[in-house]
Amino acid sequence: MALKEANETLYWIKIMIKSALVSKSRFQKMIEKNERIIKILTASINKLKEK
Template identity: 35%
Template sequence: MVNLYRELAYNQKEYVMSKQLLKSVTSIGANIREAEFAQSKLDFINKMSISLKEANETIYWLDLLFETKFIDKKTFDNYKSKSEEMIKLLVSIVKSAKE
């Protein structure tokens, strides 16, 4: 999605939604990395939950970019599908960690 951001910002001159997309999608990975060295189980769950929220936010920005015709259906479907898979994985991780 970093490449999608580049495309939107540099070629289509769309700066607001694409920047928000970039922030949310990079936050997913950053929080997962932080969770790897969590100080406690609760800290781990918190970081993974933040990643989950960011993954959901990513879909929101993709929806807006699609609805405003900055991205086509194929691009939207591809990235939304990947985001939904990430959400499924994160939900599973958070549920397992809470048990």
């Protein structure tokens, strides 16, 4: 569920940037943090599937 929400958040940030509602530079750090969260969640899920 958390991974789905993180992906959706990233999707909406990118939509806002493409529609020029916000500047990419203003949200760049948020994008980077969100992508790190996605990587962490994905790694955790993969580890649990291995067990």
